[in-house]
Amino acid sequence: MGQINLDLPALIGSRICHDLISPIGAINNGLELLNMAGTGAAPGPELELIGQSVESASARIRFFRIAFGAAGEQTMGQGEVTSILRDLYAGSRVEIDWQITTPQSRNCVRMAFLALLCMETALHHGGRITVAEEAGHWRLQAEADKIAVEAELWALLSQPDQDKPLQPAQVQFALLPILAQVQGKEITLDRSETELTLSF
Numbered sequence: 001m002g003q004i005n006l007d008l009p010a011l012i013g014s015r016i017c018h019d020l021i022s023p024i025g026a027i028n029n030g031l032e033l034l035n036m037a038g039t040g041a042a043p044g045p046e047l048e049l050i051g052q053s054v055e056s057a058s059a060r061i062r063f064f065r066i067a068f069g070a071a072g073e074q075t076m077g078q079g080e081v082t083s084i085l086r087d088l089y090a091g092s093r094v095e096i097d098w099q100i101t102t103p104q105s106r107n108c109v110r111m112a113f114l115a116l117l118c119m120e121t122a123l124h125h126g127g128r129i130t131v132a133e134e135a136g137h138w139r140l141q142a143e144a145d146k147i148a149v150e151a152e153l154w155a156l157l158s159q160p161d162q163d164k165p166l167q168p169a170q171v172q173f174a175l176l177p178i179l180a181q182v183q184g185k186e187i188t189l190d191r192s193e194t195e196l197t198l199s200f
Contacts, residue, residue, distance in 0.1 A: 007070065014069035017061050024061065028054045059087035066106065067113040067172070075103040093126025100133045108138065111179050115140050115198050117172040118157070122147050122196050142196040149191060157187045157198075 031051050062084045066076075078101050085096045096116065112131055119129055119142045127144025152164055153173055160177035180187050180200050190197040 010068065010070040014065060017065035017069055021058065021061050021065075024054060024058050028058065055087065055090075059084065059090070063088045063113060066110055067117065068175070069110075071105075071107040071110050074106045076106055076109045077103045081109060094120060094123055095126075095128045097128065097130040099131060104133065107179070107183060108133075111176060111183070111185075111200060112138060112140065114172045114176040114179070115200070118154075118176060119196060119198060121153070121170070122149050124148050138200050140198045144194060147191055147193060147196045149196065154189060157189065 027050070031047060031054065034047065066084070078098065081100075081104075082098050085098055089096055115138075116129060116131075119140060123129075123142060123144050125145060127142055127147075129140060129142045132139050132141075152162075153166075153170060156162055156164060156173045157177050160174070160181075166174055177187060185200045188199045190199075
């Protein structure tokens with residue numbers, strides 16, 4: 001796929017996330033104003049539920065903006081990345097250990113986020129994913145009581161030319177190998193019943 005074709009869906013993703021984050025933020029501001037109104041009544045479960053939903057939506061939009069949006073030439077520091085991951089996986093059965101302390105290109109973080117989405121599909125009952133990088137080589141290792149890998153789906157990462165229909169929730173398996181090819185990287189996998197390692 002050419003660079004122009006690759007950039008267009010990324011720009012669409014960026015536009016959607018950019019336009020959604022403002023109203024989500026406005027809802028959150030409105031909730032804060034309600035809590036500051038000083039009615040004397042304790043916040044009810046309705047406001048608490050709305051607040052949790054807004055936080056979840058905001059976290060997902062921030063994550064998707066990196067994973068599916070246009071990357072550009074920016075870099076991302078550890079604080080920004082871990083903040084996004086902490087908010088996204090709060091209350092989740094999946095724990096993320098981002099061990100990278102130096103700023104990384106947004107392109108590489110984008111690939112790592114897509115890889116996280118891929119690895120999530122193998123952790124039906126939760127688990128831990130460690131993300132590390134050394135000299136431009138990225139390694140994501142998932143550990144769980146049981147790893148469940150759909151072979152045909154994961155084969156797309158190393159053989160992207162296969163004609164396999166995908167569900168919307170599986171689009172990362174099509175996008176990650178395209179980005180890897182553009183970056184001149186090769187995706188490798190290694191797995192056992194309790195561990196799954198994805199490197200690029």
